[in-house]
Amino acid sequence: MNSIVERRMIVPNMHLLTIEAPDIASKVKPGQFVIVRANDEGERIPLSVADWDEERGTITIVFMEVGASTGALACLDEKDTVSTCVGPLGNETEIGNFGTVVCVGGCYGIASLYPVARALKEAGNKVIMVFEARSSYLIYWVDRYIKLVDRVFNITRDGSLGYKGHITCLPDVIHGLQNPPDRVIVNGCTFLMARASEMTRGLGILTVVNLNPIMIDGTGMCGVCRVTVKGKMKFACVDGPEFSGHEVDWKEFLARRKAYLEEEALFFRRSEPKQAVHKEVKCQYES
Amino acid sequence: MNPEKTEKMSKIDLNRNDMPKQSPEIRRHNFNEVALGYTEELAIKEAKRCLQCKKPKCKTGCPVEIDIPDFISCIVKGDFSAGIKKLKEKNCLPAVCGRVCPQESQCESQCILANKKGEIAIGRLERFLADWEAKQGSVDMPSKAKPTGKKVAVIGSGPAGITVAGDLILLGHEVTIFEALHKAGGVLTYGIPEFRLPKAIVAREVDYVQRLGVKVVTDYVVGKTRSIDELLKEFDAVFVGTGAGLPWFMDIPGENLNGVYSANEYLTRMNLMKGYQFPKSSTPVKRHVRVAVVGGGNVAMDSARTALRMGADEVRIIYRRSHAELPARLEESENAEEEGVIFNMLTLPVRYIGDENGWLTEIECIKMELGEPDASGRRRPIEIPNSNFRIQMDAVVCAIGNSPNPLVPSTTPGLQTTRRGTLVADQETGKTTKERVWAGGDIVTGAATVILAMGAGRKAARSIHKYLEKGKW
Ligand SMILES: Cc1cc2nc3c(=O)[nH]c(=O)nc-3n(C[C@H](O)[C@H](O)[C@H](O)COP(=O)(O)OP(=O)(O)OC[C@H]3O[C@@H](n4cnc5c(N)ncnc54)[C@H](O)[C@@H]3O)c2cc1C
Ligand SMILES: Cc1cc2nc3c(=O)[nH]c(=O)nc-3n(C[C@H](O)[C@H](O)[C@H](O)COP(=O)(O)OP(=O)(O)OC[C@H]3O[C@@H](n4cnc5c(N)ncnc54)[C@H](O)[C@@H]3O)c2cc1C
Ligand code: SF4
Numbered sequence: 001m002n003s004i005v006e007r008r009m010i011v012p013n014m015h016l017l018t019i020e021a022p023d024i025a026s027k028v029k030p031g032q033f034v035i036v037r038a039n040d041e042g043e044r045i046p047l048s049v050a051d052w053d054e055e056r057g058t059i060t061i062v063f064m065e066v067g068a069s070t071g072a073l074a075c076l077d078e079k080d081t082v083s084t085c086v087g088p089l090g091n092e093t094e095i096g097n098f099g100t101v102v103c104v105g106g107c108y109g110i111a112s113l114y115p116v117a118r119a120l121k122e123a124g125n126k127v128i129m130v131f132e133a134r135s136s137y138l139i140y141w142v143d144r145y146i147k148l149v150d151r152v153f154n155i156t157r158d159g160s161l162g163y164k165g166h167i168t169c170l171p172d173v174i175h176g177l178q179n180p181p182d183r184v185i186v187n188g189c190t191f192l193m194a195r196a197s198e199m200t201r202g203l204g205i206l207t208v209v210n211l212n213p214i215m216i217d218g219t220g221m222c223g224v225c226r227v228t229v230k231g232k233m234k235f236a237c238v239d240g241p242e243f244s245g246h247e248v249d250w251k252e253f254l255a256r257r258k259a260y261l262e263e264e265a266l267f268f269r270r271s272e273p274k275q276a277v278h279k280e281v282k283c284q285y286e287s
Numbered sequence: 288m289n290p291e292k293t294e295k296m297s298k299i300d301l302n303r304n305d306m307p308k309q310s311p312e313i314r315r316h317n318f319n320e321v322a323l324g325y326t327e328e329l330a331i332k333e334a335k336r337c338l339q340c341k342k343p344k345c346k347t348g349c350p351v352e353i354d355i356p357d358f359i360s361c362i363v364k365g366d367f368s369a370g371i372k373k374l375k376e377k378n379c380l381p382a383v384c385g386r387v388c389p390q391e392s393q394c395e396s397q398c399i400l401a402n403k404k405g406e407i408a409i410g411r412l413e414r415f416l417a418d419w420e421a422k423q424g425s426v427d428m429p430s431k432a433k434p435t436g437k438k439v440a441v442i443g444s445g446p447a448g449i450t451v452a453g454d455l456i457l458l459g460h461e462v463t464i465f466e467a468l469h470k471a472g473g474v475l476t477y478g479i480p481e482f483r484l485p486k487a488i489v490a491r492e493v494d495y496v497q498r499l500g501v502k503v504v505t506d507y508v509v510g511k512t513r514s515i516d517e518l519l520k521e522f523d524a525v526f527v528g529t530g531a532g533l534p535w536f537m538d539i540p541g542e543n544l545n546g547v548y549s550a551n552e553y554l555t556r557m558n559l560m561k562g563y564q565f566p567k568s569s570t571p572v573k574r575h576v577r578v579a580v581v582g583g584g585n586v587a588m589d590s591a592r593t594a595l596r597m598g599a600d601e602v603r604i605i606y607r608r609s610h611a612e613l614p615a616r617l618e619e620s621e622n623a624e625e626e627g628v629i630f631n632m633l634t635l636p637v638r639y640i641g642d643e644n645g646w647l648t649e650i651e652c653i654k655m656e657l658g659e660p661d662a663s664g665r666r667r668p669i670e671i672p673n674s675n676f677r678i679q680m681d682a683v684v685c686a687i688g689n690s691p692n693p694l695v696p697s698t699t700p701g702l703q704t705t706r707r708g709t710l711v712a713d714q715e716t717g718k719t720t721k722e723r724v725w726a727g728g729d730i731v732t733g734a735a736t737v738i739l740a741m742g743a744g745r746k747a748a749r750s751i752h753k754y755l756e757k758g759k760w
């Protein structure tokens with residue numbers, strides 16, 4: 001159980017693991033996540049399920065190496081096992097025939113959106129994929145998406161592909177479409193989701209985000225994942241992780257996301273070689 | 288009173304033997320167990336005080352009706368092996384119960400010597416026997432009944448689940464425990480701190496049921512990985528012992544500031560994830576200087592004492608009633624006080640105040656006074672107008688209570704819940720409103736005690752066995 005059947009770095013610092021987890025593979029739905037511990041002493045970290053194969057009994061996760069725990073995961077090889085892989089957790093993405101849906105993926109969100117886009121297509125939607133990255137070389141799974149969706153846009157910070165700039169280009173993309181989309185779905189780092197929600201607020205388009213707070217159990221027991229949505233306290237692991245980006249208290253969310261910044265750095269310095277991380281590459285939006 | 292009886296009474300030794308403890312100055316800096324347990328001499332000395340009553344009242348105070356005078360007399364004779372056997376007839380987790388049972392309101396409160404303030408230290412003696420057995424290195428394995436071919440799924444590995452599993456495996460059924468977390472033991476593992484209940488003891492108990500043949504599947508969330516209806520296709524019976532793990536918050540401003548924790552989060556980080564060893568362990572914890580804990584129960588005491596051990600200079604318990612109403616065990620609040628926890632009684636937080644980065648800096652509280660008794664029979668705390676004041680704090684741990692997690696009930700059609708979110712189950716049998724599904728422990732009673740959860744598990748096991756034999760619900 002939980003043995004790694006495939007392990008790859010898909011773009012710099014972005015890793016893909018395919019793990020044997022038949023129970024999860026037969027149950028998981030788009031938008032759900034698992035909690036993983038790289039080893040017996042490992043921290044429990046949530047990662048979205050980016051794909052699965054019910055017949056082979058495997059699930060695929062894609063993660064960016066940002067700290068000690070993702071670093072430890074990145075050190076694992078094929079045939080190694082992860083100590084914990086539990087799920088599927090959280091609610092599935094709401095899927096229906098909405099009309100036109102713009103999917104915005106950045107960072108690991110490109111991968112976690114894939115099953116969402118697939119389900120949206122199957123439900124009869126027109127799906128527009130927007131890749132967002134620092135540079136063209138950080139974009140991945142383009143071939144998979146091209147086969148699936150109706151149109152693809154790119155936004156890169158350095159302009160090496162598509163629009164040049166931040167996610168602030170999103171309104172330009174949207175205005176360029178024939179008809180305004182019926183919904184926007186954003187997956188990726190916190191800043192991307194917060195900014196994208198800001199961008200669509202004025203346009204009045206429902207914007208769904210897949211929140212990524214700190215978690216421990218993922219079942220509603222600890223409350224560390226709480227977020228304020230529409231003025232109410234919610235537990236992202238059981239009430240979410242998807243919420244309307246226009247209703248999330250982003251300032252609070254960003255602050256909570258950073259709660260252990262100092263301690264994580266401490267761990268980083270002290271960790272043993274096997275657990276050590278090759279280098280720290282921060283997400284472009286993380287300050 | 289006749290002279291003979293008076294004479295007999297006057298000979299009674301009313302001095303309970305104290306159990307050695309780490310001194311407060313030392314123990315507030317370490318996570319080792321506080322109470323060190325009786326030595327053989329002390330245990331025998333204490334056991335000899337027991338009057339061996341013909342109609343032992345102590346027994347009526349024990350929810351699982353342990354034969355208290357019997358096991359005590361074994362200690363008097365120095366036959367510890369017989370003593371532990373006697374205990375285990377009724378209680379499969381004596382090392383745990385001897386430590387955490389609220390004896391002062393159960394067995395010991397009923398002891399005939401209690402009104403003379405000299406009640407027998409039943410819990411300590413129970414603990415002594417269990418620890419003695421562990422020290423022998425080998426535990427007697429009971430014999431199992433012939434395999435029946437029936438399969439039982441137990442959801443949750445807390446005291447309720449462990450008891451059901453342990454009982455049913457001996458009766459020849461095949462038992463699998465499904466546990467959401469990566470370690471078994473329930474609250475005993477993730478909640479109650481090391482210094483009060485060493486995790487090695489819990490691990491030993493889990494190991495014991497595993498050696499009996501119980502399969503323990505961790506990292507398996509029923510309601511998510513599989514539903515109860517799916518389990519019922521594979522298993523003949525299902526027992527739900529998922530506890531009361533959903534933390535309450537107070538719904539006051541500022542509760543989502545950094546530095547505000549639920550007790551579950553705080554204790555889980557420390558116990559389950561071994562945060563007190565960070566950065567040797569990998570789950571980060573903060574070392575706060577000033578910590579307030581809101582609440583007055585065992586959970587609050589555990590959180591406060593953990594905060595001290597994590598190096599806090601100032602730890603306060605903030606409780607809205609008075610000392611007399613503290614729901615925590617007396618022993619625990621005394622321990623906390625000895626260690627230096629400050630008690631702010633008749634105080635209620637009304638707002639948490641933070642800095643521009645979203646970190647807690649102050650708590651605004653209001654003073655309370657006690658009014659008329661409420662439904663619980665305790666005097667209701669009432670706010671004193673305009674008595675607001677602020678205390679500077681880096682962290683608050685909210686320990687005001689837990690209710691059952693709705694995950695299982697909400698994914699199981701046919702399982703009826705009460706308004707409090709607990710499962711409806713028959714008191715005597717544990718039968719829920721869904722055929723072939725039993726429940727017991729905190730999920731039925733709301734947050735209660737280890738021994739009650741075990742008692743409920745035992746009753747359910749009996750009923751499950753009956754069903755498996757007869758095939759009639
Ligand atoms: C429901 C859910 C699904 C998630 N899915 C994925 C996923 O599919 N792939 C994935 O890579 N991550 C995902 N995350 C985030 C992931 O859990 C964290 O990246 C991980 O916990 C970081 O652990 P760490 O110990 O390696 O880093 P830490 O040491 O905890 O963090 C190191 C630094 O990186 C920053 N950081 C942490 N996470 C991110 C992030 N995602 N983006 C940018 N900066 C970050 C932190 O603020 C900190 O500064 C998800 C989170 C949730 C709640
Ligand atoms: C900090 C603290 C201190 C305490 N101190 C004392 C004390 O001193 N004395 C005393 O008598 N009592 C004490 N208690 C109360 C006592 O621990 C509980 O009453 C008792 O543990 C309840 O047992 P249980 O088996 O019903 O549930 P729990 O011990 O809560 O176990 C339930 C288990 O089920 C698992 N679970 C939940 N949902 C699922 C799911 N969907 N699928 C799979 N598994 C699931 C949980 O992860 C957990 O492991 C304390 C409680 C706490 C929190
Ligand atoms: S199980 Fe608890 S209540 Fe019963 S005798 Fe032991 S300590 Fe007392």
Ligand code: SF4
Nearest residue numbers: 337338340345398399
């Ligand atoms: S009531 Fe007290 S003195 Fe009497 S048998 Fe029980 S423990 Fe001993």
Ligand code: FES
Nearest residue numbers: 218220222223237
């Ligand atoms: S992760 Fe613990 S409650 Fe959500």
